[in-house]
Amino acid sequence: MLATIPSAVLVGVEGRPVSVEVHVSNGLPGFTVVGLPDAAVRESRDRVRAALLSSGLAWPLRRITVNLAPSGVRKGGSGLDLPIAVGVLAATGVLDVREVAGRAFVGELGLDGSVRPVAGMLALADAVGDVPVVVPSQAVAEAALTARSGIESCSTVRQLVGCLTGAEPWPDRQAEPVPSPLTGVVGQPDLCDVRGQRVARRALEVAAAGGHHLLLVGPPGSGKTMLAERIPGILPPPDRGTALEATRVHSVAGLPLPPGGLIGCPPFRAPHHGSSFVAMVGGGTAALRPGEVSLAHGGVLFLDELGEFATSVLEALRQPLEEGIVRVSRARGTVSYPARFLLVAAMNPCPCGEGGPPGSCRCSPVARERYARRLSAPLLDRFDLAVVLQRTDADDLLGGDPGEPTAVVAQRVAFARYRAATRGVVANALLSPERLAVTAPLAPAARSLLDAALRSGELSARGLHRVHRIARTVADLDGAGLLVDERHVHEALVLRSRRSVLLGEAPR
Amino acid sequence: MTAVSHARACAAALAGLEGMTPRRLVALLEQWGPEEAWSLVAAGAHPRDPECRFRAAALGVEVGAVGDRYRCAGVDVLVPEDPAYPAALRGDPGAPAVLFAMGDPEVLADRPAVAVVGTRSATPYGRQVAAELGRDLASAGVVVVSGLALGIDGAAHAGALDAGRRAAPPVGVAATGLDVAYPAVHRQLWNAVAARGAVVSEAPLGAPPRRGRFPARNRIVAGVCDVVVVVECHQRGGSIYTAEAAARRSIPVGVVPGSVRSPASAGTNALLVDGCFPVRDAEDVLVAVSLARRRVDRPDPLPVAGVPVAARVRPPRDDQRRPRGASAPPAPLAPPAPADGTAEAMVLAALDRVPTPIETVAVRTSLRVGELAQALHRLVAAGWADAGDGWWSSRYPLPGQRRPERRPVDG
Numbered sequence: 001m002l003a004t005i006p007s008a009v010l011v012g013v014e015g016r017p018v019s020v021e022v023h024v025s026n027g028l029p030g031f032t033v034v035g036l037p038d039a040a041v042r043e044s045r046d047r048v049r050a051a052l053l054s055s056g057l058a059w060p061l062r063r064i065t066v067n068l069a070p071s072g073v074r075k076g077g078s079g080l081d082l083p084i085a086v087g088v089l090a091a092t093g094v095l096d097v098r099e100v101a102g103r104a105f106v107g108e109l110g111l112d113g114s115v116r117p118v119a120g121m122l123a124l125a126d127a128v129g130d131v132p133v134v135v136p137s138q139a140v141a142e143a144a145l146t147a148r149s150g151i152e153s154c155s156t157v158r159q160l161v162g163c164l165t166g167a168e169p170w171p172d173r174q175a176e177p178v179p180s181p182l183t184g185v186v187g188q189p190d191l192c193d194v195r196g197q198r199v200a201r202r203a204l205e206v207a208a209a210g211g212h213h214l215l216l217v218g219p220p221g222s223g224k225t226m227l228a229e230r231i232p233g234i235l236p237p238p239d240r241g242t243a244l245e246a247t248r249v250h251s252v253a254g255l256p257l258p259p260g261g262l263i264g265c266p267p268f269r270a271p272h273h274g275s276s277f278v279a280m281v282g283g284g285t286a287a288l289r290p291g292e293v294s295l296a297h298g299g300v301l302f303l304d305e306l307g308e309f310a311t312s313v314l315e316a317l318r319q320p321l322e323e324g325i326v327r328v329s330r331a332r333g334t335v336s337y338p339a340r341f342l343l344v345a346a347m348n349p350c351p352c353g354e355g356g357p358p359g360s361c362r363c364s365p366v367a368r369e370r371y372a373r374r375l376s377a378p379l380l381d382r383f384d385l386a387v388v389l390q391r392t393d394a395d396d397l398l399g400g401d402p403g404e405p406t407a408v409v410a411q412r413v414a415f416a417r418y419r420a421a422t423r424g425v426v427a428n429a430l431l432s433p434e435r436l437a438v439t440a441p442l443a444p445a446a447r448s449l450l451d452a453a454l455r456s457g458e459l460s461a462r463g464l465h466r467v468h469r470i471a472r473t474v475a476d477l478d479g480a481g482l483l484v485d486e487r488h489v490h491e492a493l494v495l496r497s498r499r500s501v502l503l504g505e506a507p508r
Numbered sequence: 509m510t511a512v513s514h515a516r517a518c519a520a521a522l523a524g525l526e527g528m529t530p531r532r533l534v535a536l537l538e539q540w541g542p543e544e545a546w547s548l549v550a551a552g553a554h555p556r557d558p559e560c561r562f563r564a565a566a567l568g569v570e571v572g573a574v575g576d577r578y579r580c581a582g583v584d585v586l587v588p589e590d591p592a593y594p595a596a597l598r599g600d601p602g603a604p605a606v607l608f609a610m611g612d613p614e615v616l617a618d619r620p621a622v623a624v625v626g627t628r629s630a631t632p633y634g635r636q637v638a639a640e641l642g643r644d645l646a647s648a649g650v651v652v653v654s655g656l657a658l659g660i661d662g663a664a665h666a667g668a669l670d671a672g673r674r675a676a677p678p679v680g681v682a683a684t685g686l687d688v689a690y691p692a693v694h695r696q697l698w699n700a701v702a703a704r705g706a707v708v709s710e711a712p713l714g715a716p717p718r719r720g721r722f723p724a725r726n727r728i729v730a731g732v733c734d735v736v737v738v739v740e741c742h743q744r745g746g747s748i749y750t751a752e753a754a755a756r757r758s759i760p761v762g763v764v765p766g767s768v769r770s771p772a773s774a775g776t777n778a779l780l781v782d783g784c785f786p787v788r789d790a791e792d793v794l795v796a797v798s799l800a801r802r803r804v805d806r807p808d809p810l811p812v813a814g815v816p817v818a819a820r821v822r823p824p825r826d827d828q829r830r831p832r833g834a835s836a837p838p839a840p841l842a843p844p845a846p847a848d849g850t851a852e853a854m855v856l857a858a859l860d861r862v863p864t865p866i867e868t869v870a871v872r873t874s875l876r877v878g879e880l881a882q883a884l885h886r887l888v889a890a891g892w893a894d895a896g897d898g899w900w901s902s903r904y905p906l907p908g909q910r911r912p913e914r915r916p917v918d919g
Contacts, residue, residue: 196867196871197867198867198870198871198877199866199867199870199877200867202876202877361629361771362742362771363629364628364629364658365628365629365658365659366628366658366691368629388865388866388899389867390865390867390868393871449885474878478878486882487878487879487881487882488878490878490881490882490884490885491877491878491881491882493881493885494866494877494880494881494884495877495881
């Protein structure tokens with residue numbers, strides 16, 4: 001008469017355990033779902049009924065009540081189809097309650113009785129607790145990443161019934177999920193395709209090595225996007241914790257995962273400049289979906305045409321940039337998504353796009369000033385590095401030497417990240433001023449250079465620390481020792497971002 | 509500040525009427541004095557205003573209040589009969605019927621005047637040349653006239669002010685009302701020019717910047733000058749209008765040549781092709797000024813009497829001309845050139861005088877970014893190069909400096 005099946009639903013990127021209680025009693029035939037179900041759950045009764053009938057199982061002409069406990073939490077998603085179906089079968093005696101006990105179920109049903117995967121399987125399998133979980137066979141790899149005690153799979157209701165009654169064996173866990181090779185995936189664009197752009201390539205390398213956010217300014221066709229797409233390749237692969245977080249976010253968003261299930265190379269997200277606030281930071285009415293900042297977790301968020309993004313969208317980036325997580329608060333509650341990413345942005349130098357030094361395009365200084373003002377100073381402040389790109393010479397494009405391949409640069413970057421890890425941070429961009437003083441002492445010549453820049457007003461106090469951090473990264477890339485040298489500071493001064501980059505003006 | 513007479517107040521009131529243009533104002537005042545013209549307009553009986561276009565606008569205007577407003581703002585109202593009205597404009601076909609002035613417009617009376625004009629989006633080269641021209645011309649006793657705009661105009665004025673108190677005062681010609689500093693970032697410059705020389709405008713107080721007023725302003729710039737010098741200007745820039753206005757008045761137009769690759773010099777180079785005379789420095793301009801003044805049969809302009817301009821500035825020139833060869837004596841203050849073979853020497857050889865992107869320098873020198881940055885910063889510190897954002901340029905060599913030759917870079 002009564003069956004209780006453990007399952008889970010999603011809240012943000014976390015799963016919440018849910019008990020599906022199915023009660024079948026005499027009375028007018030009917031099917032009621034209580035316990036704050038959303039539309040997808042309420043529709044599940046039709047799917048469950050059709051799936052059972054298609055599988056050749058009887059549908060009880062009795063009164064069926066399904067309660068989703070705890071009743072106070074709103075439940076969404078179609079992952080409760082399978083536990084409801086199993087609950088109905090157990091409560092009507094098709095399955096013995098003892099056969100079902102001690103297993104959790106997650107999965108969506110098709111009308112033909114097939115069992116389909118749902119978004120967020122990673123988090124759901126994690127949430128059901130210390131019982132074996134039965135999942136759709138297509139989601140085994142993903143669920144296996146976090147399931148705590150055993151995992152079983154099935155692809156149809158019929159098969160499931162057979163397995164539970166012992167009539168047939170549980171299907172073999174399809175080829176043990178290959179421990180995802182934590183290296184780049186074949187087919188990623190390689191840095192050696194980029195001709196010329198020596199300065200920009202260096203900036204890319206410094207950005208990847210130090211976790212410094214990068215702003216690329218250049219006319220259309222100067223290779224901004226091409227360069228940005230190659231950053232994930234030179235970034236070190238995420239550690240297992242970050243990879244799991246990233247996989248969890250991608251899984252919740254319903255995005256395809258790599259074959260092994262785990263996201264082994266840094267994601268690259270390039271939202272269009274028309275993206276809405278919710279698309280960027282996450283949210284939405286039905287399910288709180290993660291936004292682009294979270295999908296870029298552990299990788300690169302590339303904003304092309306930065307000046308065209310809505311101001312509110314750009315300003316919303318400031319908090320995740322600062323804290324590495326983004327909190328989405330709604331009336332129903334607050335969820336946090338991970339959002340630690342390398343921000344790379346590209347924009348044209350001026351409205352006409354040609355830019356370059358003053359006088360070389362048709363935009364008046366006033367027009368350029370107005371264009372530059374689209375970026376608020378606090379946001380511009382988040383960028384450590386800025387490069388002004390030029391179109392590559394035809395000679396370079398056709399003949400020039402291919403640049404260094406990604407693998408070589410990635411090795412230097414990995415070494416710099418290793419050095420950063422010895423200082424207790426993931427990347428040098430996170431060094432606090434106090435730690436900076438200890439871990440990056442300046443050579444006398446370098447100190448006097450920074451002193452001069454500070455005194456002439458060319459650098460602010462905050463800018464000073466920024467240049468210091470960049471210089472530390474440059475020194476790491478060059479394999480220098482503890483001391484940061486004059487030439488590292490010189491390079492940092494050239495690469496650092498400043499407002500005037502957008503105006504093309506000489507500092508005067 | 510002297511009280512604004514009733515006639516002047518009427519002229520100012522007419523100029524400030526809604527819908528007034530320079531040409532309509534000239535028509536209204538052609539045969540009538542300002543007071544008479546005002547009464548006729550206010551009565552709707554002005555024969556040159558048959559549609560009574562201005563009558564409604566004039567109804568709400570109190571002439572006395574207009575006069576007070578100009579007095580409080582410290583702005584003089586000049587009509588062509590005034591002694592302070594620029595003499596050069598009196599016979600001009602496009603002369604403004606009413607001119608507003610801050611400062612002392614009579615500085616134009618006994619001095620030669622040269623307009624130094626150009627584009628608002630100027631290169632550092634253009635700004636430097638404009639500032640040098642402004643400074644040297646003012647030092648030579650020439651009133652530097654310009655439009656107070658961003659870029660070349662502002663640099664020329666700033667240069668003229670730099671020349672010191674004993675130099676000739678500058679004159680600015682504004683396109684907006686004299687209480688509307690435009691561009692706003694030039695408010696200080698604007699005030700400094702008014703304090704030392706004068707700022708004039710044909711726009712009434714409170715007139716905002718409007719598209720049509722700038723070409724109109726440029727004709728006044730051309731009209732009050734003996735010579736117009738265009739420093740940098742794009743293919744279809746406003747300075748072309750100034751040059752054309754000057755040409756119509758047979759006023760010589762000098763042009764500073766620029767790189768054929770710099771869009772900011774496209775207009776000026778085209779003017780050179782059209783036959784304007786080239787200007788390398790203030791001396792070239794002074795020769796033209798002297799010729800221009802002589803041609804219109806005016807006494808030699810310079811306050812230091814006796815020697816004609818050309819004679820005063822010419823002789824030393826032949827010896828002190830910038831060294832075209834290596835034989836010039838080294839100037840005492842020139843910083844030492846970077847030693848051959850150093851990164852600095854390679855970088856300096858790779859720099860152009862027009863802004864060069866750092867990328868280009870990197871390709872030309874094949875240096876690593878760190879070495880390149882260090883060399884560039886050292887060159888800037890030594891005064892051999894100018895720094896911008898992402899681009900750099902080599903300085904014009906000081907007397908005695910010799911640039912290293914550019915050598916082809918292998919690979």
